[in-house]
Amino acid sequence: MFRSFITKFLQTLLVLLIVSIAAFWFLKMAPGDPVTMLLGSEFSPQAYAKLTHELGLDQPVHVQYIQWLERFVRGDWGISYVTRDNIFKQAVLQALPVTLSLTALSLLLALLIGIPAGMLAALYRGKFVDMAVSSLSVIGSAFPSFYLGILLIWVFGVALGWFPTMGFVRPWDDLLSGLHHLALPAITLASYYAGLIAITTRSSLIEVLEQPFIKAVRARGEPMWRVICIHAMRNVMMPLVTVIGLQLGGLLRGAVMTEVVFAIPGLGMMITTAVLSREYGVVQAGVMLTALFFVLVNLLVDQTYEFLDPRLRLRR
Template sequence: MLRYAAARIAYTVPVLIGVSLMSFAVIHLIPGDIVSVLAGPTVAPDSEAAQNIRHALHLDQSLPLQYGLWLIGALHGDFGNSLVMGLPVGPQIASHLPVTLILTAMSLVIAILIGLPGGVIAARSRGRWPDLAIRGVALLGLSTPPFFVGVAAVLLLSIYLPSFKTLGAVDLHRDPLGGLQTLLLPAFVLSLASATTIMRYTRAAMLEVLAEPYMATARAKGAGRVRVLIKHGLRNALLPVVTAVGVSAAHLIAGAVVVEQVFGLPGVGQLMLNAIYHRDYTQVQATVLVVTTLVVLINVVIDLSYYVLDPRIQQHG
């Protein structure tokens, strides 16, 4: 197990370096100059003041050298200072990260609670009205953009349930319950697409399992319907479902960027969008690396769950 986990973690290192290199290149291809933003419109790009700013931020050095200096600092836990605010990037990300993590975790739990039973029920009633209704709702949830659902939900709750807090800052330290209440609606909106994905994977996997001979054998032995579905059916259909959960978790982290903007949540997504708007290269680079690390860690956890659930991987791993 430890050897398998170490191998999977080792594979993540080149992925993180590659993503950081690509994000660094893309950021510097964006039109505009951060020096012009900092110096103001009245300062010429080739003036002495602009050159001093460029030198202070190490922007007068070659791009490979800039990336190398940033990478060395990142490996030591130093992501540098924000080009706009002048503050260390690490503490800013650390202060915004809990909101994004809790939002993503709540969304994933809601998606599993909706998608897993929905997929089992749809497979059990294949071709009948529960199956058709669940598949129709899943298609609607998959095709509706989260920002549209979010705006519509905020408007409806503001009119019909004004006491329910839908927008504003989240203080999880002073008021944990109030913070979780504020995150409940964004988490539900964010979870819809993932719930439909889990539902479809669960339904497809359960349909294959229900057609297996051992399911008929379990029913012939007198096992109850629920016991057959859960113990013999869902248990053997978990691998594709785990894949769906892992893919959904990665998508939730990316989708949190939009949802945080709609609901005004102080998460990593909002921090990154503000940094992109102000061309804060250091902030964007560090935020992309942190988000990528989260996605890669999710993939590692999924791989380790395969090892636990599938004995064939244990034999050949």
């Protein structure tokens, strides 16, 4: 058990190290630099050289990376060039809770819609319900999130006036107002994953319902709801949890565009603004937080397997 934990911990560190190197390298390859953004359109070569030296951008890339990594590990993430705020405070205390709120609500909506829809499609296989759920799942999975967000803003925000079109209210300050502001972004983000969950639930449940143990359970005279919810869905949870865990990183990627469309001050908006301003430190912090969240989710999914399938615990 301890050896397994150490192995996974070292793998996590290796993944984060590779992500940090790749992100840092690609940022340096991007056109433009923060010095030009800070100085404006007119500046002297002396001012450019002075500011470049003060920011440490005149050193080799590998030296810049090592210095950044040392400060990052110590918790010194630097100061934003634009807002003059501490990057750790800006990313972890301000932007991250916003993105996690949007992601959690989107995932909850996707589960509440996708699992029942997939169950209905499996139970009424080949009928109108199955065709409707399958068609809507494909449409939801194929629809670009940014385009869907604009449509929802136009219909429900502008034309009908039911929901605010942009902005964010923290749910932990005002729950009802926060959920009201997050409704359209959460629906936008959940549409793809609800379709994916519905398709996965349908295909897995159809396969499980054809297994001999299900026929044995039905032969004992147990009610259909118990056959589905207790016996069949327990075996569907393994592939479903796998899909949810693997796609949760995609949920964060989708949150970037969704936050920009709805002007939500989360990690996506922070990274987008920082890229436009060439704020390498802010972008790197956002990328590392996203990678860390993705790795932790996959570790959690790995532990969930043992809870869902007791046979995996017996092998240890």
